[in-house]
Amino acid sequence: MAILLFFLFAAFAVGSVLGMIISRNQAYSALFLVVAFASLGGLFGLLGAPFMAVVQIIIYAGAIMVLFIFVIMMIHLGEGISAEKKKWTIAAAVFMGIILLAEIVFAVKGAPAVPMAGQEMAGTSPTEIGRLLFTKYLYPFEITSILIIAALVGAVVLIKKREGE
C-alpha cells in the first residue's frame, strides 16, 4: 500500500512540476507548484519524516506560495520578457541547471543508505529533530533568526519605497 501511495505522490509531484515548467500562464504554474509541494510533503510523510512533511506543507505550500501568487498578481500577467533578455536567461538557466545537477549527484552519492518508502528512519520524529536542532545545529539555528530579520527589514524598506512613489 505504501508503494502505491508513493507512486501516487511521485506521479503528482513529477507531473505537476512538468506542468509548471510547460505552462505559459504564471498563475497555472503557481497552482502546479502548490500541488508539487503538497505531494512532496506526502513523500516526506511516507519516508517516516512527519515533521518534515508538515513543514513542507505549512511553509512551502502554505506560506511561500501565497507570496509567489501575490507577486504574480502584482506584476500582472501576459508580459513576456524581451528577446535580448531571453538569451541571457537561457544561458543562466543552463548554468544553474548544471550546478543543481552536480549538487544532486553529490548529495545522492554522499547520502547514507537511501530509505524506502514506508520504512521508519531514525532521528526524524519531531522530538528528535528538536534535540538535533538545539544541540548539534544550534548556531545555524540562531543564525536563521538574523536571516529572517534581514529579510523582514528588506521587505519593509522595498515596499515602503514603492508606496512612496
Place this chain on the structure above:
Amino acid sequence: MELVFVFLIFGLLGVVLLSMNALLGPKKTNPDKEKPFECGSPYLQNEIKPFPIKFSLVAFVFLLFDIEVVFFFPWALIFKEMRGPALVIMLAYGAVLAAGFIYAWKKGAFEWD
C-alpha cells in the same frame, strides 16, 4: 494505508458532484449571464487591475513569522529535558525576532489607510 482509498474516493466524489449540474441543471445560455456581476448595471472595467502592494507586505511578514512558529514546535517538545539552555536559546532567538516585529510595527506595516 487507508490514504489510498481517501484519494480515490475524494477524487470520485469531486467528479460526480461537479458533473451533477451538467447532468441535471438547465443549459440556457444568455449573453447577460456570462458577464461579471455588477448589480445589474453594465460592468465598468474589462479586466482586473494589479492590486495594492500593501497586501504583499502582510504576506511577507506572515511568512517570516510562520517559519519562526514552526521552529518553536520542536523546541516546545524538548523544553522539559533541556530546561535552562532551551530557555536561553529561545530568548535569544525571540529577542532578535521581536526587534524585527517592532521595526515593522514602527514602520507602519500594519497600518491600513
Place this chain on the structure above:
Amino acid sequence: MTNTGFVFDVLIPVGKIVAVILYPMLMTIVMIWLERRVVALMQKRLGPNRVGFQGILQPFADAFKLFLKEDIMQDQADPLLFKVAPVLVMFSSLLAFCFVPLGEPIRIGTYQLTLWIAQSPVGLLLVLGLSSISVFGVIFGGWASNSKYPLMGALRSVVQILSYEIPIGLTVLSVVFFARSIDLVEIVNHQSQAKIWFGFMLPVSFVVFWISAIAETNRAPFDLPEAESELVAGYHTEYSGMKFAFFYIAEYAHMVLVSSLVVIMFFGGWLAPFPNVPAFAFLKVIPGFVWYLVKIMFFLYLYVWIRATLPRYRFDELIRLAWKWLIPLALLNFLVVALIRYIL
C-alpha cells in the same frame, strides 16, 4: 484474502472515509438550519419553519436545489482555475478531517476500531497546514472570476487568514508545551492523565485561539471577505450550482474542524467532564464520541451566537486586532507559559 481480512482491510476503511465525507456535510446541514433558526429567533423573526417539522428539511431542499442549478461561468473567467478552486477548498478541508480523532478506539473482539482514519505524530500541525491550503482555493477562485467583487473578497480573505494564522500557531504551541506531543490523540490522552483540561490551565491561549479561529473561518464579526453590504458575496460571487455548494460546505466544514481542534486541545476531546468528582462518575458511561459531539455543538452554537450579537469589523481594525493585539498577546502568553513550565 479471507473474508474477515476483506472486512477489516477494505470495508471498514472505506466506511470510515464515507463517514468522514458525510460528517461535515451532515454538520453543514444541521448548521444551516440551526443558524437560520437561531439567528431568526434572536432577531425576533421566524426563520424557515415550513419545510418539514420546524423547517428541518429546509437545508435538504437547499442542497437539492443546488444540484439542479445551471453551472454558469462568466466569459472573462479563467476556466481552469475557476474549476479547480472549489475542488481545492473542499478537498483540503476533507483531507484535514482524516486526521481528527472523534473518540477513543472501540474494541470489537480482537479488532480495534479507531475513530480516525489516520493518526500522525504531527497531527495537530498537519490539520492546521492542510486547512491553510484552502487559502489557494479562495485566492484562485476570486482571481479566476476576473471580476472586482470576488477579487477584493479574495484579497481580504487571504490577508485575514494569513494574519490570524500566527496567533493560532503561537497559542497551539502552549498546548504542545504541556502535552509534549503534536499528536492529537496524545494531547487528549495527556488531558485524561492530568485530569484537567488545558482550557482551564491556559485560558488566555484558549481565548486568543478562539478569536483567531473565528477570523480563520471568515465568520462574523470577521466576515469581511463576504461582507454582503460591500462585496455582494465576496470571493464566490460568480459561482453557482455545485461549485458554490463546495465553497459553502467547505466554510462549514472549516467551522466544524476548528471547533474539533478547540475541543481536542482545550476541552478534553471525547473525555467526560468532571473526572475528579466521584459523584459525576456515571457520566463516563456515555460513549466518548457523544461527549465530543456535545462539545462541538456548543462551539458551533457559539459561532451562531457571536454572529447574531456582534457587528462586523472594519478591515483596518481587523488587521490591527491581529498584529497589534493578538500576536503580542499570544507571544506574551507564550513567554509566561514557558516561564511557568520552567519553574514547575
